[in-house]
């Protein structure tokens with residue numbers, strides 16, 4: 300770790316971007332690496348510490364992207380690194396599919412303690428978010444004996460063929476891949492800024508429930524054939540849209556009435572990012588199944604599917620994974636869990652509220668900002684071409700993201716026209732203020748040139 304990186308709380312840039320070494324690596328990447336990745340700007344990372352990233356030319360950036368909402372405890376938290384190193388020296392792999400080790404249980408007990416609902420839970424470990432969703436798809440079918448699913452427009456649940464069948468975020472993610480799982484019905488996701496039915500801003504959600512009951516259940520699929528409804532309590536890749544609490548409660552009631560399992564995909568919103576362990580808690584719902592990944596192990600590949608014990612009753616061999624929940628990833632997750640519980644979730648709530656408070660002036664201040672929203676450190680800024688039409692301003696959002704990079708701030712887009720803040724949960728108010736200031740300047744510059 301360089302001294303400069305250890306000391307830095309804010310960006311320090313000393314080359315034009317990209318720097319010379321970064322340029323070389325981007326050119327090589329262009330030649331050797333799958334072109335399916337979606338890089339927005341040429342950051343070539345070398346080291347990370349806390350909320351800071353040093354690139355290969357020694358430039359230091361403030362990271363409000365966190366490896367797509369992953370490094371919850373910051374980059375290379377010393378306690379996480381120590382836990383990984385200790386475990387790696389002792390046992391890297393044995394496979395929980397065939398053998399036992401105590402870390403699987405330790406993390407399961409912790410997760411069970413903090414997941415909503417009093418019924419005992421069981422945990423299945425995967426390597427990623429998409430695999431946690433695949434596991435939920437299979438368990439929902441197995442447990443209910445039903446085959447169909449409900450998911451939402453704009454939702455993102457992963458890119459493997461099962462989870463991709465639920466994903467309805469961008470057509471490029473599906474194009475060219477042939478038939479997906481049959482029996483998935485997509486319905487509108489409530490968005491109080493632009494209601495999917497009226498296009499207007501208003502309290503939203505009742506229309507979506509009505510559409511499910513009066514259109515989908517009456518004309519397309521009988522609810523008794525539906526195994527599960529998959530919902531992101533805060534839509535992530537679709538544009539950082541929190542579902543209204545009443546809508547989530549109504550959805551949970553409706554699912555329970557029809558014997559349909561409610562699956563909360565908390566891959567992006569979980570593990571404290573919204574200032575509570577789960578975004579579901581903001582609405583007070585108790586999902587039957589919760590899928591998690593991203594923030595669970597501070598960057599080590601781990602996912603989990605947590606279900607009520609009465610649901611997770613499948614037979615040995617029904618589902619398994621060679622690597623899922625390997626000891627090193629679990630050691631990282633255990634250290635991450637303790638750090639989140641002992642302060643970083645509260646930090647996400649406090650610093651997120653501070654940041655949102657400052658952002659709340661943006662729709663008045665900037666004609667291209669339509670909406671700001673979110674919980675904790677899962678915050679979105681929606682860009683529009685003008686207030687009258689509210690047309691999504693995709694290119695403009697991208698230019699703001701690029702300008703932020705030039706100022707040393709790493710952010711990502713979400714959906715068609717939203718910019719997301721999903722920093723490590725360790726950021727403080729000074730860093731949040733820097734990020735807000737950099738985005739304010741970037742918006743002003745882009746507005747002037749528009």
Ligand SMILES: Cc1ncc(COP(=O)(O)O)c(C=O)c1O
Pocket residue numbers: 367427428429430432455456457458531535536564565566567568592593
């Ligand atoms: C809500 C949600 N579910 C599932 C996934 C898929 O996770 P992974 O990329 O780890 O497979 C993502 C990834 O962005 C996500 O945001």
